[in-house]
Amino acid sequence: MKDASLYRFKDIKPVVNAKELVDVVLSKTQRKTPTEIHKGFKITRIRNFYMRKVKMCQELFRDKLQTIINDFPKLDDIHPFYADLANILYDRDHYKLALGQCNYVSKSVIRISHDYIKLLKFSSSLYKCKILKISALGRMCKLVKKLQPSLLYLEEVRQNLSRLPSINPHKKTILLSGAPNVGKSSFINIISRANVEVQPYSFTTRNLYVGHFDYKLNRYQVIDTPGLLDRSLENRNTIEMTTITALAHINGVILFIIDISEECGLSIKEQVNLFYSIKSLFSNKSIVIGFNKIDKGNIDSLPVDSKLLIKQIAIDINSTIKFCSFSTLTGVGVEEAKIIACDLLKTDYSSDILLDQENLLKSKLNEHKINLNRAPFIPDSVIQEKIRKMQQKGRNKLNGKEEELDVETTDGDYNEEEENSTKGAFLSATNSTVDDMNGANSNDDQNRGNIANSTNLTMRELKLKKKNKSRQSYLSNRTDNRILQIDLQNENGGAGVYSVDIRRNYDIKEEYKYDVIPEIFNGKNICDFVDINIEQKLMELEKEEETLLDKDVxxxxxxxxxxxxLEKMALKLKRLKLHAKLNEEKQPLYHKKNKTVEExxxxxxxxxxxxxxxxxxxxxxxxxxxxxNGTARKENVNRESANRESVNRENIKKEKVKKDICKKKQIKDAVYNDPTKKSKIYLSTSTELQRKKAYRLNKIAYKKIVKGTKGEADRSIPCKRPRHLFSGKRSIGKAAWR
Structure with missing residues (x-):
C-alpha cells in the first residue's frame, strides 16, 4: 500500500527566478573560492585557481537545477489521480517541457565546464586564464537567464500544488457528487471538521476539499467535489474536470446528492439526467443516492413522474445502490447516510481498500484483549511475613488478656462480650491465615491472590473495629441530652441520605434564614426594594406623555x-483644528480684521x-x-496728559546721557511705542503688555527653523590627510610615514 507521504507537495522548495539564481551562484562562488592571485605565481597554480572557480560555479548551477527537477513529482510515477489532476490544472506538456528545459540547461552547464577546463589546462598566462574564466561563467549565466519563463511557471505550479488537499487515493473514501448548490459542502461540514465555505449560489466550491472522521475504529476520508452540469465532456470547464478526475480514479463509495426541493436551479429530472451522463464513472463502485432538503418537502409529496425516475435508477444501475434522505440544515438523517456509506465501504471487496496501520493495530489488540481480574502482585516473602506477624500478635494479645482477666473483673470495667468478640476475630484471623498458608504451599500460583485478599480483609476489619470502638463508647456513655448531628443523621435516613442544614447556623434573624432570594444589605434583598405601585406609576407616566403629544406644544x-x-460654529472649530494639525510649519500670527457693514x-x-x-x-x-465707563474715561484722559508731560521730560534727559541706541531697540519702539506709525501690532493691541507679547510671538513665528544642519557639537575633520603626517621618510630605511 502506498503511503500518503509520497505525495507531500508542501515540501517542494521555492523556485527562485533566473536573476536571483545567477546572483546566488556567483556570490557563493566568490565566497567559497580563493580570491587573491598574482601574475608572478607559478602557471600551474594560476590554472588551478581559475579551474576551481569554473568547476565550483558549474557544481552550484547543477545542484540548484537538479533540486528543482527532483522536488517536482514525475507524472508517470505518481498515482493516476494526481497525474490527471496535474494535466487538467497545469497542462501535462507544458509541465514536462519546463522540467525538460531545466534538465537540458543543467547538462549544458556541465558540458561548458568540461570544455573550458580543457582550455584552461593549456593556457599560458594569467590574462588568458582570466578571460577563459569570464567566458565560461558568462555562458553558464546566459543559459540560466533563458530559463526565466520556465522557472516562473514552475514557481506558480509549486504554489498551487502546496495548496492542494492531501488526498490519499488508497484510503477508505466517500465521494460527494451532484449538481451545484445541492448541499455537498454542508454535508462534509457536518460529518467532519472540514470548514468549507457554504453560500446560497452555484459554484461556491471550485476545488476539491477533504474531511476526515472515525467510524468503528476506522479512519475515513470524505471528498467534497465541485458541482457538475449536464453537458458533454468536451464542453466542461476546469472546475468540473477536477470532479470527473476524482470520480474516475479514487476508489470508494459515491454519495450522489439530489435536491428534492429544486432550489438549486435544476429540476429532479435534470439531476437524474446528470446522474446518467456520468454513470460510466461509477463502474465497480457502490452508490448511495441521498435526497437533501427534506425540511422543505418530503419524498412522498413529489410528483409521480419524479418518483418513477428515481425508481428507474435502481433498475438501470448494475452495482450496489442504496437510498437515504436527510437535511443538512437541521442535521436530520445525516448520521444515517454516513453509516450507510461506511457499511457499504466495508462490504465492498472489489476495491483495494485496507485499514490504516494505526487502526489495524488497535483493532488487532482489541480482538486479542483478555479481560482478567488483575489482582495486585504481592511477593511470597511479604505474605509469609505478614502471616507470621499476625500470628505472633494474636498469641501475645491472648496471653495478656488471660493474665489480666481477674484484675479487670474486680474493677468492673471488663466487658466480656467485647473480649470474646476480639478473641474470636483474632483466632479466626490466625486460623484463616494458617490455612491459607498451607494452601499456598500446595498451590502457589492459583491461591496467591486469595491469600493476599483474605489477609487484607481481616486487617481492615480489625482497624475499623478499633476506630469505631472509641466513637461508640463515647456515644453510649454520654450523660447530656444534646442532639448531635449523628442523632439527626440516624433519624433522617443515615449516612448518604441525610444532608446537613447549613442555614440553621446563619448569624441572621430567623425570618431571613430560609429566604429563596438571599439578603443583599442589612437583611434586605431584591424584593424589599421593589415598589408595589411601579406598574401604576408607569401607566400614569405613559398617559401624561400621550396627553403632551396630543396637545402638540x-x-x-x-x-x-x-x-x-452652534453646529456651524462647532464645525468651523473642528476644521480649524484639523488645518492646524496638518500644517507642519508655524504660521505667522493673523489678527482679526474689522468687518464692514456689508460683510x-x-x-x-x-x-x-x-x-x-x-x-x-x-x-x-x-x-x-x-x-x-464714562466717568472712568475722563479720569484716564487727565492722567494720560500728565504722564505724557513727565515722559517727555525724562526722554530729554535720556537723550543727553545715551546718544547711541541700537537699531533693534529703535525698531521695537517704532513697532509698539510710536502711535504715529499705524502698525498691525499697535492696531490689534490695547495695552503695553499685549504689544510686547505680540511682538515676541511674531518674532518666534518668523524665526527660521534650523534642523539637520551642521552645528558646534558635530564632529569635524578640517583636513583628512594632513601633509606633515603623510610626507617624508623614516629615519631608518625608505618606508613612508604611513
Whole structure:
C-alpha cells in the first residue's frame, strides 16, 4: 500500500527566478573560492585557481537545477489521480517541457565546464586564464537567464500544488457528487471538521476539499467535489474536470446528492439526467443516492413522474445502490447516510481498500484483549511475613488478656462480650491465615491472590473495629441530652441520605434564614426594594406623555436657529483644528480684521437671523458700556496728559546721557511705542503688555527653523590627510610615514 507521504507537495522548495539564481551562484562562488592571485605565481597554480572557480560555479548551477527537477513529482510515477489532476490544472506538456528545459540547461552547464577546463589546462598566462574564466561563467549565466519563463511557471505550479488537499487515493473514501448548490459542502461540514465555505449560489466550491472522521475504529476520508452540469465532456470547464478526475480514479463509495426541493436551479429530472451522463464513472463502485432538503418537502409529496425516475435508477444501475434522505440544515438523517456509506465501504471487496496501520493495530489488540481480574502482585516473602506477624500478635494479645482477666473483673470495667468478640476475630484471623498458608504451599500460583485478599480483609476489619470502638463508647456513655448531628443523621435516613442544614447556623434573624432570594444589605434583598405601585406609576407616566403629544406644544423657532448656528460654529472649530494639525510649519500670527457693514449683513443673511433685533441688542450693550465707563474715561484722559508731560521730560534727559541706541531697540519702539506709525501690532493691541507679547510671538513665528544642519557639537575633520603626517621618510630605511 502506498503511503500518503509520497505525495507531500508542501515540501517542494521555492523556485527562485533566473536573476536571483545567477546572483546566488556567483556570490557563493566568490565566497567559497580563493580570491587573491598574482601574475608572478607559478602557471600551474594560476590554472588551478581559475579551474576551481569554473568547476565550483558549474557544481552550484547543477545542484540548484537538479533540486528543482527532483522536488517536482514525475507524472508517470505518481498515482493516476494526481497525474490527471496535474494535466487538467497545469497542462501535462507544458509541465514536462519546463522540467525538460531545466534538465537540458543543467547538462549544458556541465558540458561548458568540461570544455573550458580543457582550455584552461593549456593556457599560458594569467590574462588568458582570466578571460577563459569570464567566458565560461558568462555562458553558464546566459543559459540560466533563458530559463526565466520556465522557472516562473514552475514557481506558480509549486504554489498551487502546496495548496492542494492531501488526498490519499488508497484510503477508505466517500465521494460527494451532484449538481451545484445541492448541499455537498454542508454535508462534509457536518460529518467532519472540514470548514468549507457554504453560500446560497452555484459554484461556491471550485476545488476539491477533504474531511476526515472515525467510524468503528476506522479512519475515513470524505471528498467534497465541485458541482457538475449536464453537458458533454468536451464542453466542461476546469472546475468540473477536477470532479470527473476524482470520480474516475479514487476508489470508494459515491454519495450522489439530489435536491428534492429544486432550489438549486435544476429540476429532479435534470439531476437524474446528470446522474446518467456520468454513470460510466461509477463502474465497480457502490452508490448511495441521498435526497437533501427534506425540511422543505418530503419524498412522498413529489410528483409521480419524479418518483418513477428515481425508481428507474435502481433498475438501470448494475452495482450496489442504496437510498437515504436527510437535511443538512437541521442535521436530520445525516448520521444515517454516513453509516450507510461506511457499511457499504466495508462490504465492498472489489476495491483495494485496507485499514490504516494505526487502526489495524488497535483493532488487532482489541480482538486479542483478555479481560482478567488483575489482582495486585504481592511477593511470597511479604505474605509469609505478614502471616507470621499476625500470628505472633494474636498469641501475645491472648496471653495478656488471660493474665489480666481477674484484675479487670474486680474493677468492673471488663466487658466480656467485647473480649470474646476480639478473641474470636483474632483466632479466626490466625486460623484463616494458617490455612491459607498451607494452601499456598500446595498451590502457589492459583491461591496467591486469595491469600493476599483474605489477609487484607481481616486487617481492615480489625482497624475499623478499633476506630469505631472509641466513637461508640463515647456515644453510649454520654450523660447530656444534646442532639448531635449523628442523632439527626440516624433519624433522617443515615449516612448518604441525610444532608446537613447549613442555614440553621446563619448569624441572621430567623425570618431571613430560609429566604429563596438571599439578603443583599442589612437583611434586605431584591424584593424589599421593589415598589408595589411601579406598574401604576408607569401607566400614569405613559398617559401624561400621550396627553403632551396630543396637545402638540409648539417649540420656539429661535431654538432651532440657535442650534443651527452652534453646529456651524462647532464645525468651523473642528476644521480649524484639523488645518492646524496638518500644517507642519508655524504660521505667522493673523489678527482679526474689522468687518464692514456689508460683510456683517451677508453673514447674518446666511445664518437667517433678524438684522433689526441684533442691531438693537448691540446698541443697548454699547450704551450700557459707555454709561459705566464714562466717568472712568475722563479720569484716564487727565492722567494720560500728565504722564505724557513727565515722559517727555525724562526722554530729554535720556537723550543727553545715551546718544547711541541700537537699531533693534529703535525698531521695537517704532513697532509698539510710536502711535504715529499705524502698525498691525499697535492696531490689534490695547495695552503695553499685549504689544510686547505680540511682538515676541511674531518674532518666534518668523524665526527660521534650523534642523539637520551642521552645528558646534558635530564632529569635524578640517583636513583628512594632513601633509606633515603623510610626507617624508623614516629615519631608518625608505618606508613612508604611513
Amino acid at each position: 409648539q417649540i420656539d423657532p429661535m431654538w432651532f436657529k440657535t442650534k443651527r448656528v 456683517m449683513e451677508k453673514k447674518l443673511d446666511e445664518l437667517k437671523l433678524d438684522k433689526q433685533k441684533i442691531l438693537e441688542s448691540m446698541t443697548e450693550k454699547l450704551n450700557k458700556r459707555n454709561s459705566l
